[in-house]
Amino acid sequence: MKKWNLVIDVAKCFNCNCCTLACHDEYGGNEFPGYAAEMPKLGHRWIDIEQRETGRRPMVEVSYLPVMCNHCDNPPCLEAAKDGAVVKRADGIVLIVPEKAVGQRQIVDACPYGAVFWNDEKQLPQAWPFDAHLLDAGWTRTRGSQVCPTQAMRTLHVTDEEMTRLAQTEVLEVRSPERGTQPRVYYRHLDRLRSVFIGGALSGVLAGILECIAEARIRLMHGGKALAEKRSDTFGEFRFSGLAPDSGAYTLHIEVAGFREKLIEVQLHRDSVCLDAIELEAAGAPPAAVTAHEPTTA
Numbered sequence: 001m002k003k004w005n006l007v008i009d010v011a012k013c014f015n016c017n018c019c020t021l022a023c024h025d026e027y028g029g030n031e032f033p034g035y036a037a038e039m040p041k042l043g044h045r046w047i048d049i050e051q052r053e054t055g056r057r058p059m060v061e062v063s064y065l066p067v068m069c070n071h072c073d074n075p076p077c078l079e080a081a082k083d084g085a086v087v088k089r090a091d092g093i094v095l096i097v098p099e100k101a102v103g104q105r106q107i108v109d110a111c112p113y114g115a116v117f118w119n120d121e122k123q124l125p126q127a128w129p130f131d132a133h134l135l136d137a138g139w140t141r142t143r144g145s146q147v148c149p150t151q152a153m154r155t156l157h158v159t160d161e162e163m164t165r166l167a168q169t170e171v172l173e174v175r176s177p178e179r180g181t182q183p184r185v186y187y188r189h190l191d192r193l194r195s196v197f198i199g200g201a202l203s204g205v206l207a208g209i210l211e212c213i214a215e216a217r218i219r220l221m222h223g224g225k226a227l228a229e230k231r232s233d234t235f236g237e238f239r240f241s242g243l244a245p246d247s248g249a250y251t252l253h254i255e256v257a258g259f260r261e262k263l264i265e266v267q268l269h270r271d272s273v274c275l276d277a278i279e280l281e282a283a284g285a286p287p288a289a290v291t292a293h294e295p296t297t298a
Helices: 020-029 076-080 106-110 131-138 143-147 160-169
Strands: 003-009 048-056 059-067 085-090 094-097 117-119 124-126 153-158 185-186 196-206 209-212 217-222 227-232 237-243 249-253 260-268 289-292
Touching: 003 160, 020 143, 048 196, 059 196, 059 237, 076 085, 076 094, 076 106, 143 153, 196 249, 196 260, 209 237, 227 237
Parallel strands: 003 185, 260 289
Antiparallel strands: 003 153, 048 059, 085 094, 117 124, 196 209, 196 237, 217 227, 217 249, 249 260
């Protein structure tokens, strides 16, 4: 049978919080018996946006990660619940039944993702119910995916086989797969939350004036092999993204007409490396090599 899934493209999320606001609009002040009790005005973010920054001024990469109940196929909250307070529906949705879950704080503690909140006033565990009341009424998308301006969030109603093929085709991942919870919230470009970059800006003297150097050829070498090649932009800037933290020594080969080839050794540690301004030497000057270490984050 077809089941509900959510696919989130991290590269498209820019922290507009429309999905978060839609969730508050839907559940704040509203009761949906059998699905969800009213969300408190303060303290609960059933759909939240986590932020990760890497680099330093003036070159920084910021990524945003929408997080919510993962509607796991192997939900720890279901195992912790008593008296049918949590149910796993045949269509993949996990619901905390408000009429049965009163007082069961262990449901909050059981979630390894921190996606279940405790309502002090109602003494009730609560989580985003995948807008199940709307889907059961004929909606085809959750409110979050409906309002997302970049379509970073997609609601899919497909079989498990179709979802498996899609995950392979689009290189989708789930959060913390090692936990064995089998989430139904998938992410594209999740590597942005764990990768780092090497970047810098080139300049050189042209007609007696120090200028930005555009269209320089920069090759990134690692372990004696060429990994990637970039061209500097109008401002002389370049960036190699998607690199693994603590991956060791890299070499930048920089070539551009009228200037000496420049070699820069870079040691990549836990954070991105933003090289200081790189001034190229006019042709005829001896080649130079510079070693860059992990900078202190500004």
